Amino acid sequence: MEIHEREVWDGNMAASQAMRQARCDVVAAYPITPSTPIVQNYSQYVADGDVYGGDFIPVESEHAAMSACVGASAAGGRVATATSSQGFALMVEVLYQASGMRLPIILNVVNRALASPLNIHGDHSDMYLGIQAGWINVCAFNPQEAYDLNLCAFKIGEAESVRLPVMVHQDGFLTSHTVEVVNPLTDDAAYSFVGDYTNMRPMLDFTKPVTYGAQTEEEWHFEHKANQNAALMHSFGVIQKTFDEYEKLTGRKYKFVETYKSEDAEEIVVAIGSVTGTLKLTVDKLRNEGKKVGLVAIRVLRPCPREEIAMAIKNAKAISVMDRSAPMGTTGLLYNDIAGILLDNGVNIPVLNYIYGLGGRDTTIAHLTKVFTDAEECKKAGKRVKPLIQMVNLRGKELSFF
């Protein structure tokens, strides 16, 4: 398959090409909007003989997709899949089982709202639903990043000291269906970076039979989960090393926390996803107006890079945190992370929480300007003078809280 130095790819194409170049042994998947093109693209690569001998299992549901991935990965090879939204929700049971068995499966999550009401557009409800499933979570904000982070994900998850599954998130439609210029590696260069994978405990080694998915009750369950959590916490080193190697190869630098004009910023917005593009434009606009504003974007969501986040935000005077999922009875997940990190670092500043973009609702520079100026007002007052939880671009009543 011919790959050019510059391609015009959407996020789905970028992810599926990276899966192909990583020479997955097995991909088991079930199509769902907006990740369907990943599954279709991969099927076409298999049909054209472009997957280096791997195979595709067209399962009957997303639960089965992840179940087949678990079986395939335990058997002993490289495995990946993709899903969104309801499919992700259906998979949740098996997400925990994949991580509990320490199987380095790569899952592309093309983020989409969760019903009801049914909605096919992007938000982070699915991302948040799986956040405690014990996977490494990395977030791509555009097609190039979806490509790059997929290649990195294999290397991170499969590292002997990590052995954990990895989710690569990208926003439904805004990233998955938006074509941009992507600079891919050649097949050989990509595979050479990702490297061969050897499962340490394959079921198919009959000289050393293994039992996957044993039962542990009160005598052992806690030790297993605590060690699994420790493996996730200890994966920072491998993630950093992988990002460093990738930068050497491509010149593209990835960090746990991406920052934009935040070094001297007094008001900082923290966010994840494609909104960070609009946020950069908003920062530029406000900087032109003389405001000292900046952006902090979370690249590695789990494990949570608390130290790097603290470094990026601790000198701010006020912070707005953006969550693209309905918090349903409390503050948003990212707000909770940020508030905890600030408290732990003895930083007592106003922090606001904005809920935005649910079900694909547009978020523009005008909306984001208010997110910054609210923070500015709190900074000037020296305390929070705006509601804690506000909805961005919501019609009708404000529905703010606290």
Place this chain on the structure above:
Amino acid sequence: MSGMKEIKNLKEFSTSVEKFEGGHRLCPGCSHSIITRQIMNATDYNLVVGYSTGCIEVCTSIYPFTSWNTSSIHIGFENSATALSGAEVMYKVLQKKGKLPCDNGKDTKFIAFGGDGATYDIGLQWISGAMERGHELLYVCLDNEGYMNTGGQRSSSTPPGGATTTSPAGKISYGEKMKKKDIMGVMAASGAEYVAQVSPAQWKDLVRKTQKALSIKGPSFINAVSPCPTEWKFEAHNAMHINELAIDSCVFPLYEIEHGQKLTVNYRPKNKIPVRDYMAAQGRFKHLFKPEFEHVIEEFQKEVDARWEYLLRREEAGV
């Protein structure tokens, strides 16, 4: 063909290499362990085993112990066949790429075990999917006609009149109302190249069917009757007797269907006993012997007779 094992007699069979070890925690008199052991020891293939949540799982793989003397995997209640779908495809891919971790010259086969809860009910879609996709795997249903691991609730395999904890007999109820699902028909229609019913009381038939299922190209399904002393309510030492009553009454006929088309009855009782005798031996049907509920026994007898007649007619017609 590598993997086929010649077994001359029961003594030789009982002393052959164990792939399913003792020390498991199944109840005394439970047929699960007998069936599983007979199936696991029926061949010399490399085996990868999957098992669904349920009695067989909670009793065989409690960390740090395992009864499986081969590689095995448990994911959840509904997806053991799907786990093996993935493992089977991985096996073929790694074989093609020359990257199998172990090549000891033997063929590798995949066997999933699940109870009737996993098979008839919660996992039906997953198993049907695995059959339809044509994976080379054998799915074995250990059919004890209820959710016995959680205290004996009804399943769609529970026979009419059976008292379970969610279809209890009471002052006005005779217990389970629904008919047992025809899982053999469902599996044959889903694409299983070979489906068969077995009982551990007919071990030669069980071994032959296991070997046939594993040698066939494509998916296969075995439904094994597994009398449960705890919930069917009989003495543990009577397990094989209950097995015999099940097949001699034709409540659980032993037959096979090849390629979804050719049905063969493999066991014809010399003396077909009344279902009343089968039921009388189990506490779960005790209430049916009250005058107001006896009609259920008669109706069940009619059903069993009609089903047996249907099987014989299909066999005769070669379909």
